[in-house]
Amino acid sequence: MQTLREFTRKTKRGNILKIVREHYLRDDIGCGSDLCQYCMQNEAYQLTSQYEIKSTLFKFPHYIVLDTNVVLDQIDVLEEDVLHNIIVLTTVLNEVKHKCSSIYKRLNELIHDRTRNFYVFVNEHHQDTYADREPDETANDRNDRAIRLAAKWYDTHLQASQESKAFQRTARAVTRVVLLTDDAGNRAKAEAEGILVANAAEYVKSLEDFPLLVDKLSQKSFESEKQALPQYPAHLSMKELLDGLRQKKFLQGNFQASRENYLEGSVNVEQYEQGILIQGRESLNRAVDGDIVAVELLPESEWSAPSEIVLEETNVYADDVPSEERVEDEQDMLQQVQAAPAAERTPTGRIVGIVRRKWRQYCGILQPSLIEDTTRHIFVPADRKIPRIRIETRQADKLQNQRIIVTIDSWPRNSRYPHGHFVRSLGPLGNMATENEVILLEHDVPHCKFSEEVLSFLPKLPWTITPEDYAKRVDLRDLHICSVDPPGCTDIDDALHCRELPNGNLEVGVHIADVTHFIRPGNALDKEAAARGTTVYLVGKRIDMVPELLSSNLCSLVGGVERFAFSCIWEMDKEANVLKKRFHKSVIKSKRAMTYEEAQVLIDDASETSEIAKSLRQLNRLAKILKRRRMDNGALVLASPEIRFQVDSETHEPLDVEAKQMRDTNSMVEEFMLLANITVAQHIAAEFTECAVLRRHPKPPPTNFDPLVKAARYQGFEVETETGLQLAHSLDKCVKADNHYFNTMIRILTTRCMMQAVYFISGSLQKEEYFHYGLAAPIYTHFTSPIRRYSDIMVHRLLAASIGADSTYAQLLERKANEELCNNLNYRHKMAQYAARASVALNTHLFFRGKQEDEEGYVLFVRKNALQVLIPKYGLEGTLYLKSDKDGKDGLERTKSELIFTFNEEDHTQRCGNVVFHSFDPVTVRLSLDSSNVQHEKLVFKLVKPYIKGFSVESDNTAVEATAANSQPPAKKTKKDKKKK
């Protein structure tokens, strides 16, 4: 049987088309139940009588039909291994797919899990359950009707099967079908039609055996809650928003909450370079970080400036009554801001509606409740950009010291905090594995095990090189190739060699692991690698992009073993001028895998005359020439405080911290990798003008340098930022005899002014925009680390195709697809960096547990109420609060805060008596871990030197009691996640 579906579409060009699709109805679609005696069942029964759910509401065996709203809201409940025998209608599946792709994915996983007995019933194509749209019926109503129709059909169908004598003899209770819906209208109609129906909450509560499942119910509205007064302005309706956006009355953008101040955020809008500032609780109007929102600009007279205050929310109670204290606190902040000088004011707006929520699951902890035996709790997310979330749980005691995951369900107007529900627990607080999991989840790093399908594409062991392989590749096994890497590195992806040619020139080769030999385009392994994008390095843990067999074995260029490589070979003269270059796939046998230190020793040891030592010396000499040449071109030497942890191999706890050392050999390897990257970039950009994968680093807009220029000016230095070359030169001049760390700090500041370097497709930009600012290279790409970066795999494939070493495939040249890949890589790359930093921060905390150290540091920034202090030894940055917050928790702090620091806007200094803090001033601070709050440990900075009476801690250890009664305001939290360059 056939019917037609008609609908109208608007095309991109504005035309309106009537589209008609044929739709076939069948009579051979099985119901999937083992009770059925009529249907043709084509496979194993999904709906079996093996599971019976005990519900007080329906005291007989039953199957469940879900309404779309139940799937969308209660997916967490469904994911629990409790409910079985669930019928998923295609109507529901389509609606879910349309409304929320992530939930659709999760539902699909459930459906594929055969142990869960989810049966997809293709009701849209079943001749008895197809519902044609009636006139004057909305699409939604039609879907509801289709769901009811299917539920009713199932019930009668099964009852008919169970009427037989044979069944009655078994004396089993008759299985019925229950519809779960949260839509009151649909429910009423279903009841009228004689369908067994319940809403999700009722049903879950009626499950006798699983009382804890109730916690996972999505809380669209807390029951039995007295209607509190609205605390927020209402959001506009979707239609009003779209109309407003169309008329340019509102602006649409991505909302970003401020890390430092919970009453501030900004919305990135296309037309505005800095984004629109949003201040105050009412203007923020329930936007959560990441949401796409509609903003209304305020009149210019009400514009304001970003406050420089660090403000953290306090006095959070689950009772949700607006306290006067908080109101005062908020008004205070606003007043302060409104007094901002006109010059600093930026476009300010207020959020009028949410275009799309980007809520996800959040990691965090429960805030201990003041009231005992309550089910309502406040959840504190680990990410400070996310507001506290109210949840209902009965297992608070159990969850108290655990990292848990919570998701937001709704944020009604009358609630100060969003409502959410508990999803799952990650493990005990402070546990290394738990904390790592938190970091990975918070940074959206895919870290689950590689699936069987992915692993199936790995080469079979034992893996050997076949004669065909030798035939296709250049044999470089006799060359004295060696690799130089950090200690403990197992994924070695580059190796080098250098030898003298008979004509007196030098042959230099860079050999990169040939990962693309193993990862063939388009298979599951390739897709997984593309999705992961990069290997993520946490302290003491690595999340591989490709399975370990490849990353640490077959691809890794370990010493003394034959491996496949992709070689880039130059002929150079003694002055490091490239005369010839060539690329080919090869077989190499690294003579030795060295650490930077070993290589350095080999170079320095004059008695060493082995081939490797000689070639290393040549390489080192050439690298120095290359580096000088690069610097002359205006490449920047940037600095960021980087540290390494020595991690206990057993407990994974950090033992010691050290700043990373730079040796000559580091720079040697780096130079040749840069050269290889640039050479390959030139080659592929010339071969594939439209689809080469390149990397660019845009020149920062001049305003980015403002903080740097200002900071240097206070110190009497002029930083020129016109061109990269000028900047490099002026940075070199910023040297202070009495402060040897000054130059490094200036460079750290410069790093923060930089833009993010990104991957892009050559066809998408003009040639001039290919420029890599930091390296001062007109063109650049990533070629040298295919084991840990997917971009390099793409480049390898392009290069291989261009030299005929590998076959091409359609997707290789598809610009659109590659562009999407690049966007994903950029995102993953950024997230991997953040995750690595978060991991360092975490380990710093662990390191300081139970320790107290006085360390030398430098003032990096002077803020209105705090000093930003950098500790070079640990690469650590933190805030030293000077003024106590007005809402200081205990009276003690308030009474003692009569010490007055005066902030000087002109030259950014803080003065207290005769002590003046400038930027870059050396200070000594005491570091300790404040564990008073078990949930959120924080590093506390306390001033030791210069000494200010009543503020600084005594430098000797006798002052321990003094510390307790110190007027030190509550240093909230260290600012570890420094801003991205």
Added chain:
Amino acid sequence: MAYVALSEAEKTFILHGVEEDFRCDGRSRRDYRPMELETGLVSNASGSARLRLANTDILVGVKTEIDVPNPLTPEFGKLEFFVDCSANATPEFEGRGGSDLAQELILSLQKAYESSLAFDYRTLCLIPGQQCWKLYIDILILECGGNLHDAVSLAAKAALYNTKLPRVTATLLDAGVTDLIISDNPYDCTRVGIDAVPLLVTVCKIGDYCLVDPSAEEEVCSTVSMVVAVSMRNNTGRCGGYKMLRPFITKFLSTAYLSGTHMTGGGSMHRETMLNCIQLGLSIGEQLNSLLVKMLKAEEQRVGPKRPKTVGFLK
């Protein structure tokens, strides 16, 4: 034109029959052959109709598109006719054989629809000067059994009646630019007004007499025929100041009036005969129109707003 070979004797027989007001198939000179009409049978089109008049078989589909109004008539929508003479109808249509006939049909339809009194182009306008509907009326001649003009115009009118335009609302953007939003309910449609839409009536002169609805054989006997386009006045108030004349005008012109004429065939026509032809055409056209509208309404009532189950054709 499709050609039927007739002998002199056959022609004389037909001629005498006409003189006697008793045509070969038993009709009088004012009679039409029975017609079969079905609408809404092409689901892909916005409106469609199929008309079978004895052996003449016409299928009309109406497609819609958004267009920009002509700057001279910013408040008017657009209408375009296209006639396809299928080679199935007669072998002579093969290749470019039917193009002359098609052109002739298109022209006479265009002329009949040209006046804004005959077709209210304003109803097709969405935003004056910016956006309007453009209707493509595609006419497919499946079989040729004489009297194509009449059949085509009847089918076109029926298809227009059947046409459903999705309801469109406009929102104003910056700088006067507008954006269209379509309703998501497929049953939420606007209709095209067909009250005034003209019909073509071919008045065929055989010997000294005029007759309507000539069969293919009769067409061969005719030396000249006149295609009279008859439009309906849906508002008698249009007579305006001639209040005194109104009873006379309404009686004389009734509600039907001429919206175009067009001569076919090689012969000529006396002025007297021509007036007679027009007179005949008007009165026949009026009857035809009232019957057509009645039947269309009856069909719609029977089928309801949902898509009909197609009967008889393309099932």
